Amino acid sequence: MLPAYLSNPFAAVFGGGKPIDGGRTYKDGRRILGDGKTYRGLFSGIFCGFIAGCIEIWLSSRGFEIMGINMPVFGPDYKSALIVVLALASGALFGDMFKSFFKRRMGLKRGASLPLVDQLDFVVGAWVFTYLVAPEWFVSNFTHGIMLTVIIITPLLHLTTNIIGYLIGVKKEPW
Ligand code: CTP
Ligand code: K
Ligand code: MG
Known part of the structure; x- marks a missing residue:
């Protein structure tokens, strides 16, 4: 889950500049996504999450090595x-961006809070994308245990990191 957890805060740290919707509005006259969804945030977030995942993969293969199991x-x-x-x-x-689209349709301005949805959008997005590329990951009881744990702890974890982000000035709101 680390790549999913890290892509959001890194998007907040490195984001800014050209918004993905190019400033355009939808039929309802409101912004399609809003200024909170930028290309820089999207690509830097994906990149940092990906690097974190590569480190995880590398560490796990090192772990096998230490246990005497030979792995490339x-x-x-x-x-x-x-x-x-x-x-x-x-x-x-993408889950986060999808949520922003619906927040704008609901008339919520950039940064307005939508409890639980704001905290779990990225989890659902991450799992949907993973399901599309590797559905076999979702059959084990082990994975189901992780999923349940993630759903319970994520809103708390998310709130904590966002308060930190707010205090250090990379987020405009503490949610
Ligand atoms: N960010 C970005 N690009 C993204 C996602 C996030 O640039 N694809 C940056 C923006 O500066 C954004 C900040 O990270 O303001 C925090 O992200 P988030 O809370 O998802 O955005 P909000 O500003 O709250 O906007 P929204 O109401 O659409 O969720
Ligand atoms: K978010
Ligand atoms: Mg927000």
């Missing part, structure tokens, strides 16, 4: 692991 640098199934990492990082930010 990225483990035996590194290609599918890299694809999943990319899906987690990009799915998180």
